[in-house]
Amino acid sequence: MCALVEPRALRAGGRLLALAFVAVLAGVAFLTVGAKGDWGFVLSLRGGKLAGMVLVGVAIAVSTVLFQTVTRNRLLTPSVMGFDALYVALQTAIVFAFGAHGLAGIDPQLRFLLHVLLMLVVTGALFHGLIARTRGDLHLLLLSGVVFGLFCRSLTGFMQRVLDPNEFAVLQGLVFARFNTIEVTLLPVAGAALLAVLPLVWRLAPALDVLALGRDVAIGVGLDHDRIQRRTVALAAILVCVSTALVGPVLFLGILVSNLAYRLLASERHRDTLPAAALIAVTVLIGGQTLMERVVGLDIPLGVVIDFVGGGVFLLLLMRSQRE
């Protein structure tokens, strides 16, 4: 019997190695393609960007897989459920309440931690109840998420309109990060947050495998279901903070990479699917950026392209799930 398990583990390991190799290739290409002049300068400039994209890719991929396991639904991402809209709304609300200058006075790293804390409080209060109440009902959950996201976005829009132009300008600098202008000042603290979260996620992985079996089976085999669920949502929320702080909301990258990972690994184990999704996300981001910047030379922001492709995949999956 055991003999049946081992080759599969090996196969998953092989595929992860291959994915890692491709991700490293993309990284090397990003650092070197079209580089002229002073290598030290080029590498340090591009290195920061590269680090940012790695952080963002890992954070988006892992938060999406966590989220999909909690909701038992592979069409959802934290962004579809309005998590990153909430993050932006919280930031705006702080500027709104305390003024941009008060906010700008705080060290950006500290400010980030403050936002993480706020996110944890709000998502902890909101989403656990929401997931419990819409149990199993995809459409209700999706709808609640979309409405919640819209609500956060219009709240953000409203507050921004009411702000005076100076404050708005400061806010814009704070919350409208993009792939092309990654918030490099936040790299250390975002990196630290990611490094703190990932081991926790890894340790949680066997429990996540059980969580994915459904509430009844999970409780049946003795999982402390609600606690694990709350913990998972909290970890996902921190990861959303990491990616949103660095590059702003990215709607569909998570769906793209998580579903690719499930497909490629053909495994339900989180110790397979989590790293696979992370590696694919990093490859897509870095590879895409290399292509856009260096090869095609187009000035379309990468986020737009990713949301376009990812949105297509989302629609495709949605239509297929309708047919089944």
Add this chain to the structure above:
Amino acid sequence: MIEIEGLSMDRDGVRVLDDVSLQIPDRSLTMLIGPNGAGKSTLLGLIARLLRPSAGHVRVDGLDVFRAASDAVARKLAILRQENHILPQLTVEELVGFGRYPHSRGRLAAEDRRQIADALHRANIAALAGRRLFELSGGQRQRAFLAMVLAQDTPYLLLDEPLNNLDPRQAISMMQVLRRAVTDLGKSIVMVVHDVNCASFYGDRIVAMNAGRLVAMGSPKDIVVPSTLRMIYGVDMSVHEVGGARIVQPFS
């Protein structure tokens, strides 16, 4: 022993379980019968702490299931639900391995592997151990989930329509496995069935429900009589004695 005391539950404002008190003795195979919507699954779900009661207690060997740590309860009782969520890429063997979670916390030791192999064998699904769940037929899936519950190796088993989707041969072999689990291994099993003959033939005891209440309880000889069956199901069935067991002829 499982002690159920004054158990009630409201769902959407409707009382679906009404003041049920019942004791499940050790080393017994209890058959839970009753019409659709009678509250059988609700009762099993409550005993297994998957649902919260509006009132009442459940104790398993003195352990209050609603208060005790979930994993302590999971080493006492295992439950098979009427319907299960399928993770498509999971293999049968991986699924059965989750039955060991309360003992292994996800790290399978030699004893766990032995139990998994044994459960696969007893549920007659060992030949398909490496298959993924999406590649299985309904009855094969049912056996895979049964194997998971068996692998949990608990003194009490709650099985909600375990014979669903099983062909006659698989159903008989499953009932023999369950019977032996009670007689040889000293387990206690509560299972829901709609097949009165199965309940009559294999059960030590039959508990009948209707509209959220217990309406009859006793040995198969006491329960499988036309008047009682009429009270439970509201339909006439003729009862025959075949080889010492009572058999009903349902279609008239």
